[in-house]
Amino acid sequence: MVLEMTLPAAAPGERVLAACRAMDQAGGPLPLEDLASLTGWSTRQLGRRFAEVLGTTPRAYGEALRTQRLRPALREGRAGGGTVLDAAFAAGYGSVRAFYEQGAARLGMTPSQYAAGGSGERLLWSAGPVDVGGVEVRRVLVVASLAGVVAVRIGDDDDALLAEVAAELPLADLDHEPEVLTDVVAAVAALARGAGDAPEGAAALPLDVRGTAFQAAVWAALRRIPAGQTRSYAEVAAELGRPTAVRAVARACATNPAALVTPCHRVVRSDGGLGGFRWGLEVKRALLAAEQQR
Known part of the structure; x- marks a missing residue:
């Protein structure tokens, strides 16, 4: 994904917000190079500014967004008969391995356990x-x-x-x-x-x-x-x-x-x-x- 707009003259908080909005629209993390191009910073400056403004990294922010999509997808799947993997791909996970490794870390349990209401x-x-x-x-x-x-x-x-x-x-x-x-x-x-x-x-x-x-x-x-x-x-x-x-x-x-x-x-x-x-x-x-x- 290439982000064409750049904000080199904007205040740091506005540039961080623009990067957050881009990830909001994507539903998850974006390549650091794309976010750096959008904000007009280097990737190192981008990480430092995220830490100053949000107390987190661009990657962690994007993963939290994806988890935000994952939780309702798992709950809706449980109610509607969908599978855990349906929820994985709906939330933007590109592979089963990434879903179970990253999803478990974010949910505090395996995705299957969360879909079952925290069972186990x-x-x-x-x-x-x-x-x-x-x-x-x-x-x-x-x-x-x-x-x-x-x-x-x-x-x-x-x-x-x-x-x-x-x-x-x-x-x-x-x-x-x-x-x-x-x-x-x-x-x-x-x-x-x-x-x-x-x-x-x-x-x-x-x-x-x-x-x-x-x-x-x-x-x-x-x-x-x-x-x-x-x-x-x-x-x-x-x-x-x-x-x-x-x-x-x-x-x-x-x-x-x-x-x-x-x-x-x-x-x-x-x-x-x-x-x-x-x-x-x-x-x-x-x-x-x-x-x-x-």
Whole structure:
């Protein structure tokens, strides 16, 4: 595929956005040479600019787009009687081998398992009490795969939190493993108290979260916000080179699957208001206050 348009005079964020749009239209990754030609950068400059603006590589962004197409294709195939390979080619995978190797890495399981509602995937979970901002006692539930933390939820009832996490993967094996996850839960609890980004804390834990390419870019940007600081939704959108995507950033924050580890509570409105928080504004207020006091 040859991209004829070039944008050598455009701002870096606009050029990255143009490359993203080209991959959006293609439904997956494009050759670096084509993207470099489109943006007016060398392939090395292209990779550096993607890292600065989105916190990822052009290849990773394109693969995330392809996975974004793969998930509904697998679900629709399951409902309509199609095969897993039908979904593979619909999502743009050029070979069976690439589909199973790359698709499994992106989905966190084999494509067949995802098509079956997560059948056979083993997820570990544990929960414990946390002093949110040192103010009130809540429950925090952590779900992890072998690749990293899948979800962190804050609430009052373990069963309700677990049911929420299990909704997308109803056939996954959710095993209660408190001993295995002791250190992980403790690290998350430290963040809830406002311990911030200590190297041994939850901020250093690997993530295995699942979302769209844009969501992944937003969540990566959130993890770059230091403890004790905040950013507005507009500032996050501008950092990603998409200044008009303020509402989309807010939606990505609202669907963040890993509370505290991906600190969506550090994003507020431009006028200083708290904005939204899926676990309650009183929790968001307490978390911010605790971090700012340290």
